[in-house]
Amino acid sequence: MEMMDKYIYSDIELDIYEGKVIESLKKQNQQAISDPDEWLDEDISRNVLLATVDSVLNWARCTALWPVICFPACCAFEFMGAASPRFDISRFGMEILRASPRQADLMITAGTLTWKMAPQVQRLYKQMAEPKWVIAMGACGINGGVFKGSYAVVPGWNKIVPVDIYLPGCPPRPEGLLYAIEMLRKKIKKSSLKRQ
Amino acid sequence: MVSLSGSDIAAILGKNSVAGIIQVNRDNLVIDSQSLRGIASFLKDTPEFDFDYLSHITVIDYPVSFELVYQLISFRHCQSFILKIRCRDKETPSIPSVVDIWQGADLQEREIFDLAGVVFEGHPNMKRILLWEGFEGYPLRKDFKNDD
Ligand code: SF4
Numbered sequence: 001m002e003m004m005d006k007y008i009y010s011d012i013e014l015d016i017y018e019g020k021v022i023e024s025l026k027k028q029n030q031q032a033i034s035d036p037d038e039w040l041d042e043d044i045s046r047n048v049l050l051a052t053v054d055s056v057l058n059w060a061r062c063t064a065l066w067p068v069i070c071f072p073a074c075c076a077f078e079f080m081g082a083a084s085p086r087f088d089i090s091r092f093g094m095e096i097l098r099a100s101p102r103q104a105d106l107m108i109t110a111g112t113l114t115w116k117m118a119p120q121v122q123r124l125y126k127q128m129a130e131p132k133w134v135i136a137m138g139a140c141g142i143n144g145g146v147f148k149g150s151y152a153v154v155p156g157w158n159k160i161v162p163v164d165i166y167l168p169g170c171p172p173r174p175e176g177l178l179y180a181i182e183m184l185r186k187k188i189k190k191s192s193l194k195r196q
Numbered sequence: 197m198v199s200l201s202g203s204d205i206a207a208i209l210g211k212n213s214v215a216g217i218i219q220v221n222r223d224n225l226v227i228d229s230q231s232l233r234g235i236a237s238f239l240k241d242t243p244e245f246d247f248d249y250l251s252h253i254t255v256i257d258y259p260v261s262f263e264l265v266y267q268l269i270s271f272r273h274c275q276s277f278i279l280k281i282r283c284r285d286k287e288t289p290s291i292p293s294v295v296d297i298w299q300g301a302d303l304q305e306r307e308i309f310d311l312a313g314v315v316f317e318g319h320p321n322m323k324r325i326l327l328w329e330g331f332e333g334y335p336l337r338k339d340f341k342n343d344d
Contacts, residue, residue, distance in 0.1 A: 151335040
């Protein structure tokens with residue numbers, strides 16, 4: 001656009017100036033501006049992956065299982081062992097233990113559950129966002145273990161929350177826990193949106 | 197920590213005409229539940245004993261009675277002593293509370309009430325402590341049956 005070369009003193013001069021601007025713009029813009037994404041065409045075959053929604057979703061879910069902090073008894077020490085550098089569950093994207101159940105999607109029942117504690121645990125489970133999974137870790141988690149028959153102990157966490165994986169042992173070693181996590185990952189990979 | 201002998205203490209109690217001793221043993225005294233509070237205050241307040249700390253209370257469920265065991269400690273004299281009470285009423289056992297003598301008895305008496313069902317008369321807050329309200333029975337009694 002050309003600069004104003006003199007002062008404008010009247011309306012007609014302003015109109016003439018406006019006309020000149022329009023004429024010059026029209027002259028310069030006769031060709032379509034090229035598409036900025038044109039380069040994509042050549043590279044598209046290298047840069048776009050196709051996958052099913054299920055596999056992407058399951059991949060995302062099973063590679064970032066965040067456990068909720070709810071470990072009422074001795075099995076928790078094996079969990080701590082699994083979480084520490086020697087066994088290192090951060091390899092599975094699990095090292096972030098969530099103090100808030102709303103940010104967690106895995107409950108590992110590392111311990112003995114008493115009836116007095118059960119309402120709180122059930123509430124924690126209900127507060128977790130879907131989708132969510134539970135690993136029953138240890139004999140206590142499965143059926144009350146050595147405390148089965150006690151007046152105070154819940155005979156198995158599956159009385160309180162739905163359990164996906166049962167991991168026996170008293171306590172199971174960290175390798176056992178890693179195996180259970182691996183089984184859970186397999187289970188998650190098999191899940192599908194259609195079935196939910 | 198020296199544990200005092202039952203006969204020594206019984207002799208001193210007798211000299212001060214404190215009644216209620218049922219049986220004198222080598223390291224403990226079995227006393228009558230009605231005289232528990234009298235003997236407890238005597239042992240606590242007499243400077244010679246000065247049992248200022250109630251270490252623990254335990255209950256034992258025998259076929260014919262509940263036995264309560266009080267372990268007393270004197271920090272000043274570095275001495276300990278054991279008092280026992282037998283409660284023969286197995287259906288509705290009841291014992292005078294010692295909370296106003298040793299405050300540390302508060303939670304222990306509640307725990308005994310909760311798990312063995314012995315009522316402590318005069319306790320300021322006699323209710324369950326570990327189990328929930330509405331729990332049926334007293335689980336540490338020998339005749340307790342669990343549903344599982
Ligand atoms: S299974 Fe064994 S180690 Fe685990 S919480 Fe129960 S008693 Fe403790």
